[in-house]
Amino acid sequence: MVIDPAATDAALFDMDGTLLDSSAAVVASWTQFAEEHGLDVDEVVEAVHGVRAVESIARFLPAELVESETQRLIEREMSLTEGIVEIPGAAALLAELPAAGIPVAIVTSAPRELAIVRLEAAGIPIPPVFVTGDDVERGKPAPDCYLLAAERLGVDPARCIVFEDAEAGLRAGLAAGAQVVVIGEYTSPTTDDLARIPDYRGIRIA
Numbered sequence: 001m002v003i004d005p006a007a008t009d010a011a012l013f014d015m016d017g018t019l020l021d022s023s024a025a026v027v028a029s030w031t032q033f034a035e036e037h038g039l040d041v042d043e044v045v046e047a048v049h050g051v052r053a054v055e056s057i058a059r060f061l062p063a064e065l066v067e068s069e070t071q072r073l074i075e076r077e078m079s080l081t082e083g084i085v086e087i088p089g090a091a092a093l094l095a096e097l098p099a100a101g102i103p104v105a106i107v108t109s110a111p112r113e114l115a116i117v118r119l120e121a122a123g124i125p126i127p128p129v130f131v132t133g134d135d136v137e138r139g140k141p142a143p144d145c146y147l148l149a150a151e152r153l154g155v156d157p158a159r160c161i162v163f164e165d166a167e168a169g170l171r172a173g174l175a176a177g178a179q180v181v182v183i184g185e186y187t188s189p190t191t192d193d194l195a196r197i198p199d200y201r202g203i204r205i206a
Contacts, residue, residue: 001181001197004206005101009155012146012173014050015108015115017165018183019090020122025080033073037061050166052109052139078114081121087183089200091124098127100205105129105149109139109168129153141171146178170194 003011016022027045034044039060048056054070061069097104104127108115112132119126129152136144143157150157162173165184170191173180182196197203 001195001202002204002206003097003102003161006206007159008102008161009159010103010105010150010153010161011097012105012107012149012160012162012178013090013094014162014164014166014169015106015110015118017049018087018163018169019094019106019124020084020086020118022084022118022122024083025077025118028080029073029077032076033057033069050109050140050164050168052133053111054133055139074111074114078117081117084118084121086122086124087199089203090122093200093203094125094127096205102205103127103129103153103155105131105153107131107145107149107162109133109145140168141175143172143176146173146176150176150178 013019016026030045030048031041034041037060044060047059053073054066057070057073058066094104106127110118110133112134115132116126129149131145131149133139136148138144146162147157150160158177160178162178162180163183164170164173164180165182165186167188167190170180170182180194182191182194183199
């Protein structure tokens with residue numbers, strides 16, 4: 001994949017599954033949540049990727065439990081940092097793009113405190129524009145987070161590249177009007193016409 005600075009105003013990166021691999025932590029924490037509440041583990045784990053925890057929990061529990069259970073889950077996730085690693089080439093690309101005149105942002109559904117813990121565990125620096133699930137009223141698949149990142153960077157969303165790995169995030173990037181690139185192996189009808197990369201090691205800046 002080649003990124004052309006003349007055609008790209010910014011690069012916007014999801015975090016989990018896109019910049020870093022936190023799959024073991026995500027599966028472990030949501031499996032425990034599902035088991036505690038007598039829910040189908042596979043159904044829960046499949047539903048939560050790329051979505052804010054508060055909105056995921058609201059799908060499965062009564063409204064009066066959502067706030068407390070969200071906080072419990074986040075605290076659990078913050079303790080699960082073993083095995084969190086960088087997606088190959090991610091940190092290098094985050095440094096290379098601004099040097100080539102393409103600003104970057106991280107745009108994650110995770111709450112800020114959890115996102116910081118995971119990025120530090122993976123050794124990925126946090127750029128000046130860092131949008132988390134705490135910053136928007138509507139999480140992915142709504143486009144709000146990507147629109148906010150573009151606004152903070154002062155760029156047109158239509159001239160941004162969004163890197164995503166999950167359905168909710170892919171739909172959010174498309175709804176924001178951005179060019180969307182799939183990283184990893186996830187497939188759905190949404191991904192049919194999108195560019196795809198396995199990781200960042202093959203990216204060139206024109």
